[in-house]
Amino acid sequence: MDFATRAIHAGQDADPTTGATIVPIYATSTYTQPAVGEHKGFDYSRTVNPTRLALETQLAALEEAQFASAFASGMAATSAVMNLLSAGDHVVVSDDLYGGTYRLFSRVLTRYGLSFTYVDMTSLERVREALQPTTKMLWLETPTNPLLRLIDIAAVAGLRRTGMIVAVDNTFATPYFQSPLALGADVVVHSTTKYIGGHSDVVGGIAITNDAALAESIKFHQNAVGGVPGPFDAFLTMRGAKTLAVRMREHERNAQAVATFLSERDDVAGVMYPGLTTHPQHELARRQMRGFGGMVSFTLHGPESRALDLAKRTRLFSLAESLGGVESLITHPARMTHGAIPKEERERRGVTDGLLRLSVGLESARDLIADLRQALDATRYEAGAPADPGIGDPPNPDRIPATQSAGAPTA
Ligand SMILES: *Cc1c(COP(=O)(O)O)cnc(C)c1O
Numbered sequence: 001m002d003f004a005t006r007a008i009h010a011g012q013d014a015d016p017t018t019g020a021t022i023v024p025i026y027a028t029s030t031y032t033q034p035a036v037g038e039h040k041g042f043d044y045s046r047t048v049n050p051t052r053l054a055l056e057t058q059l060a061a062l063e064e065a066q067f068a069s070a071f072a073s074g075m076a077a078t079s080a081v082m083n084l085l086s087a088g089d090h091v092v093v094s095d096d097l098y099g100g101t102y103r104l105f106s107r108v109l110t111r112y113g114l115s116f117t118y119v120d121m122t123s124l125e126r127v128r129e130a131l132q133p134t135t136k137m138l139w140l141e142t143p144t145n146p147l148l149r150l151i152d153i154a155a156v157a158g159l160r161r162t163g164m165i166v167a168v169d170n171t172f173a174t175p176y177f178q179s180p181l182a183l184g185a186d187v188v189v190h191s192t193t194k195y196i197g198g199h200s201d202v203v204g205g206i207a208i209t210n211d212a213a214l215a216e217s218i219k220f221h222q223n224a225v226g227g228v229p230g231p232f233d234a235f236l237t238m239r240g241a242k243t244l245a246v247r248m249r250e251h252e253r254n255a256q257a258v259a260t261f262l263s264e265r266d267d268v269a270g271v272m273y274p275g276l277t278t279h280p281q282h283e284l285a286r287r288q289m290r291g292f293g294g295m296v297s298f299t300l301h302g303p304e305s306r307a308l309d310l311a312k313r314t315r316l317f318s319l320a321e322s323l324g325g326v327e328s329l330i331t332h333p334a335r336m337t338h339g340a341i342p343k344e345e346r347e348r349r350g351v352t353d354g355l356l357r358l359s360v361g362l363e364s365a366r367d368l369i370a371d372l373r374q375a376l377d378a379t380r381y382e383a384g385a386p387a388d389p390g391i392g393d394p395p396n397p398d399r400i401p402a403t404q405s406a407g408a409p410t411a
Helices: 003-009 050-062 074-082 099-112 124-130 153-157 212-225 231-241 244-263 282-288 304-313 343-348 365-378
Strands: 067-071 090-094 115-119 135-141 165-169 187-191 205-209 268-272 295-300 329-331 355-359
Touching (some): 003 050, 050 205, 050 231, 067 212, 074 165, 074 205, 135 153, 153 165, 205 212, 244 268, 244 295, 295 304
Parallel strands (some): 090 135, 165 187
Antiparallel strands (some): 268 295, 329 355
């Protein structure tokens, strides 16, 4: 079956007891058993719940996989996958990644004896150099966040040694545009809070695999640790996921239009969108993905204050963390999503103070572009003005512009 059909039908059988067409919200923690040791496969809702099970079946089908475990958040799903490792294990991680993942790895999991090496995985050579005898996992996010670079999943998976797990955070691309398991990954993780839920009204996560042993271990941890979503959250996520195909097509169309508009402005320094032919990995994106997604990042000419000012002036693009909902959002990664990463480390990775990230929603593209145009015009910055402080160096309002300074030396 095709993607759109799977999204609507997988796991969505009519309710066996009433015929309800839509999977009910099974708000129950426990299940009545006719006799000791006899039940219908449901005993306690941390372990298994029919609404959650329907969601897991649906999302496994979207990744064309056999097994999925749902969690209360993307981070809980990531944490469950990391539970596959043991003290002493080493992980190679793509360095341009979700700030919360970096926080989990660097501030929580290192205390449990895991070690991490962050590398620019757009270079296979760097990944190869980072491998240690104890390396047990390769963790990658592509397109990367927030710089929207691409990692060649098949090539990185090709470096896997026996017993090593290749895990991909597929949140940005979604299963509609990218299938990491088919490219050689062992496990896929999603923050379903984003595109899969799609309406910014529920937090959730999922871990998906075709490997029965990994699936069993993740299921074990789901039950043992207990980071499960409630049935209402599972219901909302499932409802959102039914329209993933139509939404992603429209997100992409709008993102392409916004990226093209931005790239034609002379006060925009750079636009990052895999769908632009100027993107350094556009060819890889065409090969590895079935579309380019709805995220666009860009840098402005001018000081950081201009980026902050612009983020305040957009009206349709709400200034907010997160992404993937029907409404458009604008984020200043350095101070918001990636604030957990030390400034020096952040800048080394290219997440500069002048960078803005857009989650392009499903409003009319014309209205979105008009909104960005008014915000850009209102903060217009004349490149080459005498007191050009450059990105990342806030202007000093007390500084006298060189042209007015009567010959005084300027710093
Ligand atoms: C949001 C996000 C996460 C974390 O998911 P939560 O649902 O917020 O816990 C992980 N990875 C990526 C790429 C994300 O965007």
